[in-house]
Amino acid sequence: MASTLHDTPERNIPVQRISTTTPMSGVTSHPGLAAWSLGYREWLRFVRQRNRVIGAIGQPVIFWVFLSAGLQESFTAAGTSDVQFLEYFFPGTMMLIVLFTAIFTTISVIEDRREGFMQSVLVAPIPRFSLVAGKLAGGASLAMAQAVVFLALGLIWGMPFPALGLLAGMAFLLICAVALTGLGFILAWRMDSVQGFHAVMSVFLIPMWLLSGAFFPASNPWLAWVMAVNPMTYLMAGFRWLLYLGSEERIAAGTPGLAVSLLVSFAFCAVMFWASCRIAQARVRGDVRS
Amino acid sequence: MRPSPAIVISNISFAYSARQALANLSLDVASGEIFALLGPNGSGKSTLFRLLATLIPLQQGEIDILSISVRTHAVEVRKRLGVVFQSPSVDAKLRVWENIRHQGWLYGLSGRELTTRGQELLAQLGLADRAHDSVETLSGGLRRRLELAKGMLHCPSILLMDEPSTGLDPAARYDFWTYLRQLRDEHGVTVLLTTHLLEEADHADRVAILSEGQIVACGAPEELRKEVGQESIVVHPIPDHAKQLAAGIAQRLNVQTRTIEDEIHVTADDATATIASLLEQFGPMVSELRLGKPTLEDVFVARTGHRFWNRPADGDSLDAKGRANRKGVRNG
Structure with a gap:
């Protein structure tokens, strides 16, 4: 006969009496604390997934080492006398690290929804900008940490970045990280499969990076036009300008100017954050999963 | 005479595209009672749960929880709700305590208050010795307990639970119902749960039976x-x-x-x-x-x-x- 609630003879694990020392009261939510919680969680998840640690920094390093080895002899950046591919590609690889981290972090939006975690966040008494801020802060800080590790490798290798440039460049890279994590968040929010996000990454995000001046400078007019309408071009250019602060002669010809790069980059970052907050207000099919 | 209603549902209808999930449904849940929504799959109980949990927006009708409109003051309502979902909402990559702490931060709890409350709950639910274990190592029943701990962490006035007994063995169900009765009797918590288990609904103070988006019976199980x-x-x-x-x-x-x-x-x-x-x-x-x-x-x-x-x-x-x-x- 099937067991029922009535005929269970004993409890196997005791449940203690509820303490009366804790008052039953309402709560006052703190948007900043909620954002911190979500951002901190991204770090915990990152360090518990070794393959993510390896993939996020290992792949760009492999790209940098092998592509540079292959192209080193046949490349000199236009308008410079001695910037070879190893050096030219280094800031581009840092941007790739930021982009990859943004992608992996925002994939968690899809996973959180699929695994059910997101629903507990959506019913918490927090504004949606807390959710966005937490995800973006977590993703951007992870990206920065990995970029710093890679930068340290580059400095050991002998990359000629001035000290002031390092400070200014990394500060600007944080803006780039927030912007790209925001872009990933926008793309991920309405998606219900990680496979779909990988498809977007392949046909949209990676080409965006390739056509940003990270891998090669604009070499012909039509390519220059395509790159000019790519916001990542200005992230990349702004990063180069600031990283070489005081050594601007090492910037390749055709790179957008510093002022326009900063202007477009800050605007892009602001738009991505705003759009992320807007899209997070939207309910998606995954919110009503059984 | 029953106490004043904690939840008032008035003439709500809800449709997913062409499919009508709820049709002009009205219901009151009294303060401090354990109320079950019973129905077979597709009867509309999960849709009603999601509306109550503010997970999906109202289309027609009104829901007031503790006299606060779900339609206009969702955030205020959420502060007073504890929600336990049918599908797991714990992060399996985190440890038990990390899940509790995360939930506390989302609800504005921190410091000693969070630590004390979290430790009390874990002890009450038999999870104290697993606090530093990864959730991945917990059995299904212990994960459900953790879900319950998350839902109760901020001392909500109303506890919403979607198919809470899913995955629990009979002994764990017994514990679970003991805990619910304690919440009701000692703290006046109103509990609303959905279930498709006829025997489970029998344990509630009152039950509403749903079929095809409508209530076909409502009252104490014995009266029904x-x-x-x-x-x-x-x-x-x-x-x-x-x-x-x-x-x-x-x-x-x-x-x-x-x-x-x-x-x-x-x-x-x-x-x-x-x-x-x-x-x-x-x-x-x-x-x-x-x-x-x-x-x-x-x-x-x-x-x-x-x-x-x-x-x-x-x-x-x-x-x-x-x-x-x-x-x-x-x-x-």
Whole structure:
């Protein structure tokens, strides 16, 4: 006969009496604390997934080492006398690290929804900008940490970045990280499969990076036009300008100017954050999963 | 007299594209009661749960929780709700305590208050010694306890639970109901849960039975069962004789019958005498006969005219379990 609630003879694990020392009261939510919680969680998840640690920094390093080895002899950046591919590609690889981290972090939006975690966040008494801020802060800080590790490798290798440039460049890279994590968040929010996000990454995000001046400078007019309408071009250019602060002669010809790069980059970052907050207000099919 | 309502649902309707999930449904849940929404899959109980949890927006009608409108003040409502979902909402990559801390931060708890409250809950739910273990290492039952701890962490006035017994063994269910009663009795927490388990709904103070997006019965389980009769007789005829047998029983024994698929449900004041007459007059046409106290399934059948479970072969169906306390007589 099937067991029922009535005929269970004993409890196997005791449940203690509820303490009366804790008052039953309402709560006052703190948007900043909620954002911190979500951002901190991204770090915990990152360090518990070794393959993510390896993939996020290992792949760009492999790209940098092998592509540079292959192209080193046949490349000199236009308008410079001695910037070879190893050096030219280094800031581009840092941007790739930021982009990859943004992608992996925002994939968690899809996973959180699929695994059910997101629903507990959506019913918490927090504004949606807390959710966005937490995800973006977590993703951007992870990206920065990995970029710093890679930068340290580059400095050991002998990359000629001035000290002031390092400070200014990394500060600007944080803006780039927030912007790209925001872009990933926008793309991920309405998606219900990680496979779909990988498809977007392949046909949209990676080409965006390739056509940003990270891998090669604009070499012909039509390519220059395509790159000019790519916001990542200005992230990349702004990063180069600031990283070489005081050594601007090492910037390749055709790179957008510093002022326009900063202007477009800050605007892009602001738009991505705003759009992320807007899209997070939207309910998606995954919110009503059984 | 029941206490004032904690939840007031007024004339709500909800549709997913062309499919109507809820149709003009109204309901009050009293403060400090354990209330069950009972219904088969697709009856609309999960949609109602999501509306109450503010996970999806109202389309028509109004819901007030503790006199606060869900439509206009969702964030205020959320502060007062504890929500336990049917699907897991814990982060399996985190440790038990990390999940609790995360939940506390989302609800504005921190420092000593969070630590004390979290430790108390883990102790109450038998998870204290697993606080630093990864959630991935917990059994299904312990994960459900963690879900409950998350839902109760901020001391909500109302606890919403979607199919809370899913994955729990009978002993764990017993613990779970003990805990719910403690919450109700000692802290006046109002508990609203959805379930498709007939026996589980029997433990609630009141139950609303849903079918096709509407409430077909609402009240204390005992009252609902009384409406059906003191005892319930279910007759299985031999193949292809259901209509003939039902008509014969109703005519000759002067009782009410209802034919549901291959079953004949008989309502009679004196069940024992009815069975004796029935077997005497129609014995060769009876394949199986069961006598028992009416269950909530009988209430459902009486109100809707169809069975709770359309496919009795469904594995975990309470169709079979709900009849476990009935006496069976198999002919031949």
